[in-house]
Amino acid sequence: MMLKLGVFELTGCGGCALNILFLYEKLFDLLEFYEIKEFHMASSFREHDTLDVAIVTGSVSTQRDLNLLHYARNHSNYLIALGTCATHGDVQASVEGKIRDKLEKVYGTKANPMRALDSTPIVQHVAVDYALPGCPYDKDEIYQVLISLAKGIEPPTKDYPVCIECKLNEYECVLVKKEIPCLGPITLGGCNAACIKSGVGCIGCRGPLPKEANPASEFEILKELGYDEEYIRRKFKTFARGELRW
Amino acid sequence: MVNIEIEAFTRVEGNGGAEIIIENGEVKDVKLKIFEGPRFFELLTLGRHYWDVPDLEARICAICYLSHSVASVLGIERALGVNVPEEIMLLRELGLLGELIESHALHLYLLVAPDLFGYADAIRMASKHGEVVKEGITIKAFGNYIREILGGREIHGINIKPGGFGRYPTVEELERIERQSEALLRPARRAVNIFAEQEPLGATVQHYIATNGYLYGDKLIAEDGEKFDYLEHIEEKTLPYSFAKQSRYKGNIFMVGALPRVMLKHDMLTPMAKHFYEEHKEKLASGYISFNNLAQAIELLYALEKAKEVAKTLLDKGIEGENVPIEPQEGEGIGYVEAPRGVLVHHYRIDERGNIAYSNITTPTAFNHAIMELSLYEEAKKRYGSSDETTFLQKLEETVRAFDPCISCSVHVVRL
Numbered sequence: 001m002m003l004k005l006g007v008f009e010l011t012g013c014g015g016c017a018l019n020i021l022f023l024y025e026k027l028f029d030l031l032e033f034y035e036i037k038e039f040h041m042a043s044s045f046r047e048h049d050t051l052d053v054a055i056v057t058g059s060v061s062t063q064r065d066l067n068l069l070h071y072a073r074n075h076s077n078y079l080i081a082l083g084t085c086a087t088h089g090d091v092q093a094s095v096e097g098k099i100r101d102k103l104e105k106v107y108g109t110k111a112n113p114m115r116a117l118d119s120t121p122i123v124q125h126v127a128v129d130y131a132l133p134g135c136p137y138d139k140d141e142i143y144q145v146l147i148s149l150a151k152g153i154e155p156p157t158k159d160y161p162v163c164i165e166c167k168l169n170e171y172e173c174v175l176v177k178k179e180i181p182c183l184g185p186i187t188l189g190g191c192n193a194a195c196i197k198s199g200v201g202c203i204g205c206r207g208p209l210p211k212e213a214n215p216a217s218e219f220e221i222l223k224e225l226g227y228d229e230e231y232i233r234r235k236f237k238t239f240a241r242g243e244l245r246w
Numbered sequence: 247m248v249n250i251e252i253e254a255f256t257r258v259e260g261n262g263g264a265e266i267i268i269e270n271g272e273v274k275d276v277k278l279k280i281f282e283g284p285r286f287f288e289l290l291t292l293g294r295h296y297w298d299v300p301d302l303e304a305r306i307c308a309i310c311y312l313s314h315s316v317a318s319v320l321g322i323e324r325a326l327g328v329n330v331p332e333e334i335m336l337l338r339e340l341g342l343l344g345e346l347i348e349s350h351a352l353h354l355y356l357l358v359a360p361d362l363f364g365y366a367d368a369i370r371m372a373s374k375h376g377e378v379v380k381e382g383i384t385i386k387a388f389g390n391y392i393r394e395i396l397g398g399r400e401i402h403g404i405n406i407k408p409g410g411f412g413r414y415p416t417v418e419e420l421e422r423i424e425r426q427s428e429a430l431l432r433p434a435r436r437a438v439n440i441f442a443e444q445e446p447l448g449a450t451v452q453h454y455i456a457t458n459g460y461l462y463g464d465k466l467i468a469e470d471g472e473k474f475d476y477l478e479h480i481e482e483k484t485l486p487y488s489f490a491k492q493s494r495y496k497g498n499i500f501m502v503g504a505l506p507r508v509m510l511k512h513d514m515l516t517p518m519a520k521h522f523y524e525e526h527k528e529k530l531a532s533g534y535i536s537f538n539n540l541a542q543a544i545e546l547l548y549a550l551e552k553a554k555e556v557a558k559t560l561l562d563k564g565i566e567g568e569n570v571p572i573e574p575q576e577g578e579g580i581g582y583v584e585a586p587r588g589v590l591v592h593h594y595r596i597d598e599r600g601n602i603a604y605s606n607i608t609t610p611t612a613f614n615h616a617i618m619e620l621s622l623y624e625e626a627k628k629r630y631g632s633s634d635e636t637t638f639l640q641k642l643e644e645t646v647r648a649f650d651p652c653i654s655c656s657v658h659v660v661r662l
Contacts, residue, residue, distance in 0.1 A: 011283035014259045014652075015308025015401045021356065022390065022400055024383050031369065042356070043367030044256040044643070061283025064261075091305050092285040102286050107484045114487075116283050135305065136401045198398040198405040198412035203301055205402070231295060238302070 003052040003150060006038035008072045010058030010065035011092065011119065015136045016083035017041045017057055022139050030143065033150035051076040053149060055142075056122055059085040059093055063115035066125065073126040078149065080130045081122050082142065087133040088207040088240035092119040096241075121242075130155060135205035135239060138190055158190045161209045162202050166193040174201050179225050181235060186213040207240040252639060254281070255646055257357040257367070259309055260653025264642065265487075266626050273630045276623040277487050278615065278646075282653050291602045296322045296574070296594075299602060301404040303592065306607070307652055309352065312345045312397045313585035315406040317592040320462065322408045323572075324579025325596045330570050333560070334410050337396060340423070340556045341406065342461045342583065344392025346549040349586035350504070350542045351389060353650045354441060355382020358539050361644050362443065378440070381433040385546070388426050392553065395419050410569030417561065424557040427550045431518065434546045438522050441543040446534035448621030448645040453498050454506035455480075455613070457582045457589055460514045460548075466582060466589065467510060468495060475580065476591050476608065492616045493608070499616045502588030503649065504541035505530065516551035519544050535621050536648045542586075574600025585610055587650045611651045621645050 009017050021027065021042060037047045054076035060066050073079055084090040095102065099118045100110045123131060132141055148155035162184035166173070174196055175182040182201030184193065188209045195202045208215065215236065222232045250266040261281040267274045287306055291299050300318040304311040316338050323330065356368040359378060365371035372379040390400045395415050398405030405412040457463030458473060465473045472479065482491045494500075508515065508530060512523050522544045523530070530537050574596070581592040588610030595604035611618075625645045629638050 009261060011261075011285065013305055013308045013311075013402075015311070018259070018308045018352075019401060021352070024387055028369075028372075036369070039367075040254055040256045040261075041259060042257065043369070044360075045366035045370070046256070059283075061285070062281065064281050065283060091287075091290055091302060092283075095286040095289045097289070102289060103284070105289065106284065106286060109484075111486075114281070114283075119283065119285070136308065139400075194399045195404050195412075198403065200398075200404055200407070200412040203298070203404060230293075234294060235298070 002035040003033055004037050004049060005034040005053050005055070005146075006051045006072065006076065007036070007041075007055045008038065008057070008068055009041065010056065010068060010085070010122070011061035012058035012083065012085040012090070014041065016085070019136045019139045020055075020142060023143055026143050030146055034146065049075070053078045053080065053146070055080045055082050056086055057082045059089050059119045059121055060125055061092060061117055061119040063117065066117065069122055069125055078129045079126070080132060080145065081128040082132050083137055084133045084135040084205055084207055084239050086122045087131045088243060089119055089121040090135055090239055093121065094237050094239070094241040095119070133188060133207045134190060137206075138192065141190060158188060159210070160189045161185055161213065162187045162189045162191065162193055162196070162206070165189045165191070166196045169193055169197065171196045174199065175221070181222050181225070181227055181232070183218070183235070186215050186218050203238065204236070205239050208243050250639075252642060255643055255651075257360070258647060258651050258653060259307075260651070262651065262653045264622055264646070266622070266642075268630070271631070273623065273627040276619055276626055278619040278622060279487055280653055287607060288605050291605050293601050296326070296408060296596055296600050296602065300406060300408070303607070304402050304404070306609070308401045309349050309652060310345055310585040310587070310590075311402050312341050312393055312406065313583050313590055314592070315397065316342060316462065317581040317583040317585075317590050319406055319408050320581030320583065321579045321592040321594045322581070322596070324581065325577040325594050326408070326572055326575055326579070327577060328409060328570055328572055330410065331566075333563070333566055334570070336556055336560055337411065337415070338406065339461055340392065340553060340560070341396035343549045343553045343556065344389045344396060346389070346461070346545060346586050347553070348386050348389025348393060349650075350546045350549070351382050351386035353586075354437060354539060354542055354546070355379060355386070358647060359440065361647070362440065381436070385430050385434060388430055391426075392423060395423070407569070409572045414565050414567035417565075420557045420561050424554050424561065427554040427557070431547065431550050434543075434550055435518065437546060438540070438543045441539045442526055442529070444536050444539055446532065447536035447625055447641065447648060448534060449617060449624045450533035451501045451505065451535060451617065452533070453495055453500035454509050455495055455500050455502050455589060456506050456510045457584050460507070460511055460584065462581075462583045464582065468500070469510060476593075480613075482608070491612055493613050494616065499620055500613070501535065501617045502610050502613045503538055504545050504586075505535070505538040506588070507584060508541045508544055515544070516548050516555070518551055519548035522547065535617065536645065538648045538650070542650070574598065587611060587614075587652055589613060609652070611649070611653060614649050614651070618646060618649050618651065
């Protein structure tokens with residue numbers, strides 16, 4: 001029996017939905033198991049139906065986002081929060097201040113006819129069955145998750161920092177050797193150390209490593225390298241404002 | 247007197263819809279609505295060190311992240327008085343060409359082609375026209391390969407930096423780009439004929455705006471011969487029913503994107519692209535916005551021919567791979583880039599410590615907001631009462647789709 005899949009996009013850059021299309025021929029492999037009932041970036045076809053799997057990307061930034069999220073949750077058995085917007089809020093959630101003040105600074109009025117909200121990750125609003133961060137996540141990860149679900153297997157989760165992948169690739173440590181601020185030690189791996197491959201530091205787009213990370217120590221290291229506290233604080237909070245408190 | 251609501255456009259990037267206002271049995275007005283929430287990028291980068299800013303700006307949009315990175319880097323470099331050697335500009339151009347290939351292939355083959363073949367999406371279309379879909383995917387994957395090499399990742403790479411690159415491409419990578427762009431010319435050529443068949447839709451464009459270079463520039467140009475900075479002749483206003491803003495050029499509605507580029511800059515096109523421009527010149531010159539798809543198909547050829555040429559130039563000269571050192575200083579600068587869907591502006595003021603003191607970003611879909619709305623109005627007026635409702639709504643969606651709108655981008659936020 002085919003599983004029913006829906007892809008829902010809340011506020012974001014569109015990249016997490018786009019990345020699914022970047023699976024190319026592997027997307028056609030997924031279609032052996034899944035029937036797409038909703039995916040507005042890719043298809044004009046839409047069927048209101050209960051879903052076996054709902055993928056939700058983006059953050060809750062308007063009342064419409066919130067309504068759509070509740071719709072997806074109430075119509076699905078298994079909900080995947082896909083991408084850092086959905087799991088941690090990403091960059092839009094790191095902008096501090098109250099929504100009305102932000103609107104005033106930007107649109108010149110506190111009026112809010114479109115009912116914008118302060119951006120928050122979806123995990124703050126509904127229970128999710130699986131959270132896959134990354135800005136963007138690695139496309140093979142979502143493939144793995146969907147194939148696992150189709151086979152009735154609990155999808156694997158990652159629990160190691162970017163540093164591990166950096167070492168496996170034998171990249172030179174940019175933090176130690178070049179004194180570049182790199183968040184690899186405290187950031188959840190899975191990206192195959194894409195930034196360090198480019199010779200630049202990890203910017204933390206997958207959010208902090210749960211449990212074992214030691215951000216206090218990273219903070220001290222960066223301070224010793226001469227970066228000021230405000231700089232480090234904002235860098236830490238860029239993708240996951242709510243996670244690391246300073 | 248019932249207004250018609252298009253709840254959400256499909257096969258476009260981001261969340262948007264429209265309301266068609268009917269009065270006395272006629273289309274009175276159309277409102278284009280952007281539901282995508284505001285993301286406040288100008289507040290996000292405020293106070294941040296210039297070095298980190300292009301990586302943040304990339305997150306505005308996934309389809310055209312590299313255009314945002316390059317526009318950001320150009321604005322920052324101009325503010326800091328940095329000049330980079332030709333090699334670095336050529337590599338950036340190659341990255342932009344890769345993005346044009348990726349984005350146009352996605353739009354044409356996966357989002358527009360289903361309209362022309364009569365399917366709800368490319369997946370359903372693939373059952374009968376698998377070859378076309380497959381060719382499109384191959385071209386798109388090649389564009390993404392270039393983005394991965396130059397940009398650092400398919401989406402949101404952080405390799406494009408002020409003063410140069412994190413990592414420079416290898417000879418093997420450049421050779422692969424040179425080889426593959428040549429190989430893909432043939433399927434891309436076939437695409438031109440598919441998209442030349444599209445019917446005229448929407449408004450006819452009266453004013454075109456583009457950058458002075460084909461994919462980036464230091465000024466904007468218009469069809470009246472004007473060469474200018476965006477603040478000189480473009481005015482913006484906020485709308486009560488949308489998170490996007492509307493712009494006017496000297497008070498007039500205008501368009502940015504593939505159609506304006508080929509109309510204003512056809513002299514810069516590569517041989518094969520120019521050949522097809524000449525063949526379809528009259529159609530393009532009619533200005534119907536649906537011919538933006540045809541212009542994109544011509545640009546797909548341009549990008550493949552040009553990528554080959556740029557890769558060859560870089561291979562012949564050899565890559566030095568030296569970044570330009572930067573000293574933070576106070577300054578102001580504007581970066582102009584042609585994102586796949588049109589002119590993109592990143593404007594910065596930087597303080598003496600190298601932190602962002604002010605920024606303003608204007609995206610192509612924001613520039614096109616007014617002409618998109620006008621096009622919906624014209625198409626709705628023409629069809630209301632004569633087309634059945636399904637066709638009516640479908641044609642309105644096709645009209646919007648022709649702009650290749652990027653709604654995530656358009657939720658741009660203005661000067662502080």
